[in-house]
Amino acid sequence: MKFAVVVFPGSNCDHDAYHAAKHVLGQDAELVWHKDADLRGADVVILPGGFAHGDYLRTGAIARFSPVMAEVQKFAAAGGPVLGICNGFQILLEAGLLPGAMLRNNVLQFRCEHVSVRVEQTDTPFTAACAPGQVLRIPIAHGEGNFYAEPDVLERLEQNRQVIFRYATAAGEVTAAANPNGSINNIAGICSEHRNVVGLMPHPERACELAVGSADGLVLFESVVNALSQGAFVTAR
Amino acid sequence: MRSSPGCSRQLRPDRGRGQEEPLRARVFVTLKPSVFDPQGTTVAEALHTLGYHAVKDVRQGKYFELDIDASSSDEAKRLAGEAAGKLLANPVIESYRIEIDAS
Numbered sequence: 114m115k116f117a118v119v120v121f122p123g124s125n126c127d128h129d130a131y132h133a134a135k136h137v138l139g140q141d142a143e144l145v146w147h148k149d150a151d152l153r154g155a156d157v158v159i160l161p162g163g164f165a166h167g168d169y170l171r172t173g174a175i176a177r178f179s180p181v182m183a184e185v186q187k188f189a190a191a192g193g194p195v196l197g198i199c200n201g202f203q204i205l206l207e208a209g210l211l212p213g214a215m216l217r218n219n220v221l222q223f224r225c226e227h228v229s230v231r232v233e234q235t236d237t238p239f240t241a242a243c244a245p246g247q248v249l250r251i252p253i254a255h256g257e258g259n260f261y262a263e264p265d266v267l268e269r270l271e272q273n274r275q276v277i278f279r280y281a282t283a284a285g286e287v288t289a290a291a292n293p294n295g296s297i298n299n300i301a302g303i304c305s306e307h308r309n310v311v312g313l314m315p316h317p318e319r320a321c322e323l324a325v326g327s328a329d330g331l332v333l334f335e336s337v338v339n340a341l342s343q344g345a346f347v348t349a350r
Numbered sequence: 351m352r353s354s355p356g357c358s359r360q361l362r363p364d365r366g367r368g369q370e371e372p373l374r375a376r377v378f379v380t381l382k383p384s385v386f387d388p389q390g391t392t393v394a395e396a397l398h399t400l401g402y403h404a405v406k407d408v409r410q411g412k413y414f415e416l417d418i419d420a421s422s423s424d425e426a427k428r429l430a431g432e433a434a435g436k437l438l439a440n441p442v443i444e445s446y447r448i449e450i451d452a453s
Binding site for chain 1: 384385386387388389392437438440442443
């Protein structure tokens with residue numbers, strides 16, 4: 114199974130994602146430069162965290178026009194699993210692959226800490242191996258992770274069960290105090306209507322080995338490997 | 351790219367207006383009223399700390415100057431509108447307004 118990790122100018126979690134796929138999971142993985150309009154036959158695409166194009170204009174606003182993004186759009190339209198992490202999530206929002214937008218954290222701090230995130234849905238390629246309601250302890254590192262959607266869009270997200278992760282307490286309770294950035298409905302991650310595109314602000318790729326404090330993020334990568342090996346979310350090529 | 355000084359453009363007043371000097375479009379991007387603005391709120395608080403209690407609210411936005419080769423103000427406005435809609439503003443959270451400088 115092959116992971117493509119897209120590298121934008123300013124990505125800084127690309128090697129973490131690559132390491133998780135290649136060395137922790139032992140899968141094939143390749144870094145793909147944003148100007149290459151070729152995903153190298155990948156089965157999974159990851160848009161990593163960082164500050165693509167310096168976050169100039171708005172987070173993700175310029176990255177969405179990179180040549181590789183047309184390929185990511187095609188890959189996603191064909192049902193392929195795409196994971197956007199942090200800045201990758203922001204790029205997916207700007208590209209219209211996921212609904213909503215990011216505002217600056219309501220606390221006006223860059224939040225860099227481990228948080229608890231509750232898995233809301235397990236019928237996506239990146240949460241299939243999770244238990245419903247499972248709480249993951251994974252880090253966040255962002256200044257602009259305050260998820261916003263217009264009321265009708267938010268209602269549709271909730272109705273379609275597209276909210277995949279919510280900030281919660283360690284016990285799994287969704288509270289205002291557990292919300293690090295002001296995200297509406299404590300939303301930490303969502304999926305597309307067809308469920309194959311997932312974006313989240315926390316960094317599962319930075320929590321794949323106990324040596325770095327938590328291995329709770331590994332389940333996202335295990336999920337997609339399992340899902341694909343069982344024939345789900347495989348793109349027709 | 352700008353023409354070099356002393357080029358022939360000033361000697362050819364018969365050419366269309368926009369072919370010589372670009373028109374300046376001013377694009378103002380602001381958060382929609384329904385969207386919370388943490389930066390603006392913080393700026394307002396700072397102003398209150400400085401004693402400007404008359405300032406009741408602050409909304410922070412973005413301002414762009416686009417110099418556009420266009421044959422008319424309408425064309426410049428149309429192009430600036432496209433640029434704003436595609437890139438300068440995010441329609442989910444922002445709206446924009448365009449002014450074209452009088453030539």
